[in-house]
Amino acid sequence: MRLVVLGGGESGVGTAILGKKKGYDVFVSDFGKIKENYREILTINGIKWEDEKHSEDLILNADVVMKSPGIPEKAPIVKKLLELNVPVISEIEFAIQFTNAVTIGITGSNGKTTTTLLTYHLLKQGGLNVGLAGNIGKSFAWQVAENKFDYYVLELSSFQLDGIVNYKPHIAIITNLSPDHLDRYNYDYNLYIASKFKITQNQTEDDFLIIDHDDVEINKWLHNHSIKAQIIPFSISSTVEKGGYINEQNISSNINNEQLTMPINELALEGKHNVKNAMAATAVAQLLKIRKQTIRESLSNFQGAEHRLEKVLKIQNVQYVNDSKATNVNATFFALDSMNTPTVWIVGGVDKGNDYDELMSLVREKVKGIVCLGVDNAKLFQTFNNVVDVMVETTSMEEAVKIAQRMAEKGDTVLLSPCCASFDLFENYEDRGRQFKNAVHNL
Structure with missing residues (x-):
């Protein structure tokens, strides 16, 4: 099986390493320049690569292509591959077939990094053997190749979700929706929204979708489309039966008939949006049966993301x-x-x-x-x-x-x-x- 990886960055190199380990004939091609450290890693691992060009004779004969998230669908080489019916997938889609880990997939226009880091912190403090990947930190494929985590918290951009066929997270979060990256979606906001909702397309009745109940676009989409996952809402403006809401000066989170209460002024992160991020992360921790006391402690001692307030x-x-x-x-x-x-x-x-x-x-x-x-x-x-x-x-x-x-x-x-x-x-x-x-x- 020939695996061609387009893009020699973090996700590309991680995919190449996993592909090599699983017996693929791997080739990495980057239209730009591959960074020195990544070149070394590819060479040490005996993986063939090229940069500053795409050689069609070495690419179009692929059985499967992993396209890095930064490369648009409109790129000439991608168009040619699609015309030849070569499957072009994302790193997440490629890597998921080689792990039995439970994944928590987090997307949204804003707040996804904070929610991802916070969720990871809650699960790690709760004693789970958990990895952190996706749009953040070390590539998911690389970790699947080298580590044995039981759980992964994945930050997923719309570009990563675009290349999904079978991937399904057990728990998905959509933090919110606002127009972003529209240049990649023909300036059509609906295409961008549909891309975010791909996170739930393969989920079943046994899976969960955690959403911002206050978000107009999310509600509109759910009203017009049916999904199988169990929906868990969180809100700062209304009371919800199941999920997270504000009760006086506390976050109240009701999951599996278990009620957790956390004073808002004890949260490590300030601001209304972080109350929402905390509600989303708390719902995941409760679904995975982390002790309430641990959740409260973790919410109060969390260090926020760099470059985010x-x-x-x-x-x-x-x-x-x-x-x-x-x-x-x-x-x-x-x-x-x-x-x-x-x-x-x-x-x-x-x-x-x-x-x-x-x-x-x-x-x-x-x-x-x-x-x-x-x-x-x-x-x-x-x-x-x-x-x-x-x-x-x-x-x-x-x-x-x-x-x-x-x-x-x-x-x-x-x-x-x-x-x-x-x-x-x-x-x-x-x-x-x-x-x-x-x-x-x-x-």
């Missing part, structure tokens, strides 16, 4: 917050919503078709100044120029932080929540977040 430093009584992972309007909405002090907002980057009007009321209420950090800031200026007192443009993180420091007074917050992708000035959102933190430490 991460408190960096307080300098002259100004709090600096790194929310570089906020690459869309919805994520920035959560960030601004959780600010309780006047805020200097650093924003900008590659705009994926953002509608900034949704942020208008929060910006009026909370933001005193805006620092635009992007190559093209015209749309931001158009939207907010008359709303805030000061608005400045820059193309360097160091300068952005210095300008923000000058704008901020005692008791304020400086928030990096870019609302956009990072590729105009940075390698990725991690690079952007690290540069922000370095700049703050250098003040």
